[in-house]
Amino acid sequence: MDDAVLRAEKLTFEYDTDDGELEVFRDLDITVKRGEVVAVLGHNGCGKSTLAKHFNAILLPTGGKVYVMGMDTASDDLLLDIRRTVGMVFQNPDNQIVAAVVEEDVAFAPENLGVPQAEIVERVDSALETVGMTEYRNHAPHRLSGGQKQRIAIAGVLAMRPECIVLDEPTAMLDPVGRAEVMKTILELNRRDGTTIVLITHHMDEAAQCSRVVVMEDGSFIADGTPEEVFTQVELLRGVGLEVPQTVELLYELRKRGFNLPLDALGCDECAAAIAAVMR
Amino acid sequence: MAMLKDITLGQYFPGNTPLHRMDPRMKILLTIAYIVVLFVADGLVSYLAIIAFLCTAIAISHITPKMILRGMKTLIFIIALTGILNIFYTKGEGKPLLSFWNVAIYKEGIVTAVFMIVRIILLISGTFMLTYTTSPLQLTDGIESLLKPLEKIHVPAHELAMMMSIALRFIPTLIEEADKIMSAQKARGADFESGGLLRRAKALIPLLVPLFISAFRRADELAVAMECRCYHGGEGRTRMRSLKFGTVDLWALLIVAALAAAVILLKIFPVEVFGI
Amino acid sequence: MAVIRAENLTYVYGAGTPFERKALDGVSFEIERGEFVGLIGHTGSGKSTLIQHLNGLLRPTEGRVFVDDRDIWEDEKSIREVRFKVGLVFQYPEYQLFEETVEKDIAFGPKNMGLSDEEIAERVREAARFVGIDEESLSKSPFELSGGQKRRVAIAGVIAMRPEVLILDEPTAGLDPRGRREILGRIDDYHRESGAAVIIVTHSMEEAARYASRIIVLDDNGINCTGTPAEVFARADELERIGLDVPMVTKVFRELKRLGVAVDPAVYTVEDGVRELLRAKGGNVRGNA
Known part of the structure; x- marks a missing residue:
């Protein structure tokens, strides 16, 4: 078996509106390999969320195919297998928490999957442990902070023991503390269990921490590569209304002023080291 | 103006008291039984028994009376209306205590009004105890499990x-x-x-x-x-928590059964205190 | 001259419930006419509670608020007038839109002020222009617009009241970079053109540093410190601990300093960073503190 967790082939999606058919994307190809952490960038309305919903058969392609671990998302009998393989976390934590008690919410997915009772308890315990929310297991979710709620939502997905987690702007509604909590949690998941992560985000500092960055514009990919490869294309990103991480922006501006600096020192410390070298 | 946030109606307060641990099915059934008992009850002694029962339940559950009162605030209109209607529309024997235009207020009216108000307060507090100590999902499990037999007739x-x-x-x-x-x-x-x-x-x-x-x-x-x-x-x-009757449930069942028996007996053989 | 003066504000939430807690504790400060203030603090530091005191949505448990030197609670009946003077835009304000057309929605505030139809129409157009909503969109339903546009309509609804102070609670929350820049640019223009005082509540040191001339830091329900961005952000480490977003460029400069490069680590925007490095290198850029 190949190591592609997600594979879209000539993926096309259109839907009907009052003004006729609207095409979100056409002939999109992308493969996400096991263990990757992929950031998907693009401004609102570029088709990122629609793409994400194809990865666990919430939406089905109107043309082309999407495969999850080799399973065609269009096949009805594989629906539950697909959804348990690719977990989804959305932007608004309030609208994805089903139960009024933390542990009952985390148990929701395994209950739906018909997991035996003893194993549900085990999965809930370990999912809560992983996101560091064990002590809140009997709390009411609506009293938690945004970051905590989002970690509960991640735990709810982990309880399915997914191969891959797709997160659609999970930090958009959070404060800096919450954002840091969520980023730490998903990166740790990837590092420890090798869980494949697809992260849709507007925050370049988050994308800079991923292993791969793809940029979407008007329903197609305009850049795909390591953060270093993508973020050094400053004009391209600015042209589509995106930012680059401040480290790259700083290096870019300094280069324009004649400093002999590399563009790909993405991390703060790396960037500082590069600048220090030319300042001496 | 009172903040909407202050409404506690239908909220769950997590905890780990015997009341929280009870099987939701038993809690639902006993709440229904409690309501029936409340409507059967007659006379001061019965009411005192019910009040004592409710207070004990509240004490065990660690729910503060304040929380019950706050939930009650939103229903104050219904309570007041019931009281007023009863005062005006109950005809007594003897002489009216007060009469103006063609309205007369009798002693019986006031007694009935007080009983009705107490009854409604007891009714509301009792159902609050159910929702305050049972998480919505547990409540749901309970109802689902109780309704399961009705699925045969497409419920x-x-x-x-x-x-x-x-x-x-x-x-x-x-x-x-x-x-x-x-x-x-x-x-x-x-x-x-x-x-x-x-x-x-x-x-x-x-x-x-x-x-x-x-x-x-x-x-x-x-x-x-x-x-x-x-x-x-x-x-x-499947469910993470399978519903199981435990000793707590047995105790609760026995206590409510005793309460029901007492209230029914008092209905058949009334014991009057202060002529009520 | 101060347009708003808060004296010793204390507010207790949910008194008498198990969730009772003090949300503000003895907060005092002033907002000058025409000032651009950044109010920063972590979630739960009392920011939202504080701003709701400034237009009389919440009544302090203790302390007083003065707008134009009048205690706003002196005459309870005129509390609505205060809300017209101190315009407050809530977080995610797009969720409060309700009218059939954008125009009517923006007109809701001015209408409540009891203005004439002509006056209302003029203010709606002016407010729409400030936030960059074109004439054509005025007759559309607000629900047909994109998220960013909806938010701008909601902001226009408050601007149309021509408040002396405009307060915005995290106006960029949840937007993409383009939307963030657009909104902040519009607010900045509005501040300059209208002469109104503006207070933005934000988590982002970068946003605060870029636009505000003074920063108030709220921490644990009281004021932690206040001053110019340079004064306040000189304590970036401490601010990071209380849950603020330290810009990457600031982190770079802290590291540079640690590496022994002679730079001022109080840098929050890339432009400042470039300027500071040119200065350190002996470049020819002047006008830099």
Whole structure:
């Protein structure tokens, strides 16, 4: 078996509106390999969320195919297998928490999957442990902070023991503390269990921490590569209304002023080291 | 103005008391039994027994009387109305205590009114005890399990239960939201507090329209989130907490049975205190 | 001259419930006419509670708020007038839109002020222009617009009241970079053209540093410190601990300093960073503190 967790082939999606058919994307190809952490960038309305919903058969392609671990998302009998393989976390934590008690919410997915009772308890315990929310297991979710709620939502997905987690702007509604909590949690998941992560985000500092960055514009990919490869294309990103991480922006501006600096020192410390070298 | 957030109606207060640990099915059945007992009850002694029972339950549950009272605040109108209607519409024997126009107030009227008010308060507090100590999902499990036999006659037990549980889960969220929208509109000079009935009703539009739109949006997102977590109806669903009757339930059953027996006996062989 | 003066504000939430807690504790400060203030603090530091006191949505448990030197609670009946003077835009304000058309929605505030139809129409157009909503969109339903546009309509709804102070609670929350820049640019223009005082509540040191001339830091329900961005952000480490977003460029400069490069680590925007490095290198850029 190949190591592609997600594979879209000539993926096309259109839907009907009052003004006729609207095409979100056409002939999109992308493969996400096991263990990757992929950031998907693009401004609102570029088709990122629609793409994400194809990865666990919430939406089905109107043309082309999407495969999850080799399973065609269009096949009805594989629906539950697909959804348990690719977990989804959305932007608004309030609208994805089903139960009024933390542990009952985390148990929701395994209950739906018909997991035996003893194993549900085990999965809930370990999912809560992983996101560091064990002590809140009997709390009411609506009293938690945004970051905590989002970690509960991640735990709810982990309880399915997914191969891959797709997160659609999970930090958009959070404060800096919450954002840091969520980023730490998903990166740790990837590092420890090798869980494949697809992260849709507007925050370049988050994308800079991923292993791969793809940029979407008007329903197609305009850049795909390591953060270093993508973020050094400053004009391209600015042209589509995106930012680059401040480290790259700083290096870019300094280069324009004649400093002999590399563009790909993405991390703060790396960037500082590069600048220090030319300042001496 | 009282903040909408202060409404505790239908909320769950997590805890680990015997009342919290009871089987939800037993709690539901006993709450129903309690309500029946309440309507059968007659005479001061019966009521005192019921009050004692309720107070014990409240004490065990660690729910503070304040929380019960706060929940009651929203229903004060219904309670007051019942009281007033009973005072005016109960005809007594003897001489009226007070009469004006063609209205007369009798001693019996006041007694009935007091009993009705006490009865409603006991009724509300009793059901609060159920929702305060039982998480919505447990409540749902309980109802689902109790309705299960009715599935044979096509009662959608699981769907009903799920619908109810989600409604309960979202009550605090929507109340918070309503509070926020109201503040935002007030910041633009909206006036929810003055004017006649029609004006007040019209003033609610800036609150209700956004609230409904938001509720639909939430419902939409929640439905997708549930699907993403493999929800596909009640078929083949297992539960983390299987419902099991324990010793606590047995105790509770015996206590309520004793209460019911006492109330029924008092109904057949009334014991009067202070002539009531 | 101060347009808003808060004296010793204390507010207790949910008194008498198990969730009772003090949300503000003895907060005092002033907002000058025409000032651009950044109010920063972590979630739960009392920011939202504080701003709702400034337009009389919440009544302080203790302390007083003065707008134009008048105690706003002196005459309870005129509290609505205060809300017209101190315009407050809530977080995610797009969720409060309710009218059939954008125009009517923006007109809701001015209408509540009891203005004439012509005056209302003029203010709606002016407010729409400030936030960059074109004539054509005025007759559309607000629900047909994109998220960013909806938010701008909601902001216009408050601007149309021509408040002396405009307060915005996290106006960029949840937007993409383009939307963030657009909104902040519009607010900045509005501040300059209208002469109104503006207070933005934000988590982002970068946003605060870029636009505000003074920063108030709220921490644990009281004021932690206040001053110019340079004064306040000189304590970036401490601010990071209380849950603020330290810009990457600031982190770079802290590291540079640690590496022994002679730079001022109080840098929050890339432009400042470039300027500071040119200065350190002996470049020819002047006008830099």
